[in-house]
Amino acid sequence: MKLRKIIGKKLKAIRLGSEMTIQDLASRSGVSSNMISRVERGLTIPSVEILMKLARVFEKSIDYFVEEVKTTHEVVFTSSGQRDTTIYENNSNMLTESFTSGLRDPQFTSFYCTIPKGGKSGDDNMYHPGDELIFLLEGCLQVTIIDDLYVLNPGDSLSFKSHLPHQWKNIGPAEARVIWTLSPFTVI
Numbered sequence: 001m002k003l004r005k006i007i008g009k010k011l012k013a014i015r016l017g018s019e020m021t022i023q024d025l026a027s028r029s030g031v032s033s034n035m036i037s038r039v040e041r042g043l044t045i046p047s048v049e050i051l052m053k054l055a056r057v058f059e060k061s062i063d064y065f066v067e068e069v070k071t072t073h074e075v076v077f078t079s080s081g082q083r084d085t086t087i088y089e090n091n092s093n094m095l096t097e098s099f100t101s102g103l104r105d106p107q108f109t110s111f112y113c114t115i116p117k118g119g120k121s122g123d124d125n126m127y128h129p130g131d132e133l134i135f136l137l138e139g140c141l142q143v144t145i146i147d148d149l150y151v152l153n154p155g156d157s158l159s160f161k162s163h164l165p166h167q168w169k170n171i172g173p174a175e176a177r178v179i180w181t182l183s184p185f186t187v188i
Contacts, residue, residue, distance in 0.1 A: 001073065002042070002103070002110035003040075003045055003066060003086055003087070004023070004042045004045045005042040005043060006065070006066065007039060007045065007046065007065045007066060008039055008040045008042040008043075008050070009041075009042075010041050010063060010065050011036070011039055011041040011054060011179075013042075013056050014060075014064075015036075015137060019059065019101055022037055022040075023055060025054070028057045029053045029054050029056070029057045030052050030053055030061075030156075030164070031046075031050050031054060035050065036054075037139040039054075039112070047122060048056060048062065048121070048126070049121075049122065049124070049126045049128075049161070051065055051066075052130070053136045053154050055083075056128065056129065059098075059124070061106065061109045061182070062109065062182075063098060063100060063101065063106070063109050065076040066086045066098075074103075076100070076101070076102045076164075077100075077102045078101070083096045083097035083098055083099070083101060083164070084102075085097050085098075086098070094113055094114065094115050094116075094119055095113065095114040096112065096113045096114075096180075097111060097112040097113075098110070098111055099111065099112065107183070108181055108182065109150040109177065109181070109182045110180065110181040110182075111179070111180045111181075112177070112179055113176075113177070113179075113180050114175055114176075114177055114178075114180040115139070115141070115175060115176040115177075115178065116170065116175055117170055117172065117173065117174055117175060118169075118170060119169070119170045119176075120167070120168065120169035120170070121167045121168045121169070122167065124139075124167070124168055125144075125166060125167050126165070126167060127162065127163050127164065127165050127166065128162045128163065129162060129163060130161075130162045130163075130182055130183035131158065131159065131160070131161060131162060131182070131183040132159065132160055132161075132166075132180070132182055132183070133158070133159045133163045133179075133181040133182075134152065134158045134168075134178055134179075134180055135156075135157045135178065135179040135180075136152040136153065136154055136155070136156050136157070136176065136177075136178055137154060137177040137178065137179065138151070138154055138174075138176065138177040139154070139170060139172040139174060139175060139176030139177060139178075140153055140170070140171050140172030140173075140176065141168055141169070141170055141171070141172070141176045141178060142168065142169050142170075143166065143167075143168045144157055144166060144167050144168070144173045145160055145164050145165070145166045146164055146165055146166075151171070162182065162183075
């Protein structure tokens with residue numbers, strides 16, 4: 001099943017299960033009702049920032065919306081190349097492989113990310129509850145937090161409170177490979 005259909009189906013199911021209208025969800029998440037409708041109908045894939053805003057309303061991680069997991073487990077082992085993958089078709093075309101897919105109620109979300117040359121989080125800052133850890137394996141990633149600029153090279157890491165406005169961009173000559181870990185999301 002295509003990612004946009006998975007996200008749309010899960011968003012509509014959890015919204016209806018919570019007895020919320022699209023307008024209710026729009027008001028609680030800060031995402032426009034038009035965008036929510038388009039996502040639910042499988043017409044678009046939301047940006048990571050929008051997905052985080054929607055996930056926060058339901059106290060879920062973004063994994064909940066992007067994974068097509070039939071069962072969950074207390075222990076999950078996945079071989080290289082066998083992880084659930086997602087391609088975000090926004091400004092970054094970032095490919096992620098989830099380390100936590102299938103884990104029952106994880107308290108964090110962790111991904112192996114491949115960001116193409118020039119890929120970026122978007123033109124607007126992101127911010128969300130929790131903590132974030134970026135560990136750069138290959139390439140060169142520029143991260144801006146508020147007005148501070150950080151350039152990560154292989155082996156560098158950056159941890160920060162995710163409520164601080166931030167954005168990132170691959171400024172290297174090739175793909176960047178990153179391990180990205182996010183703490184749980186809570187309702188503000």
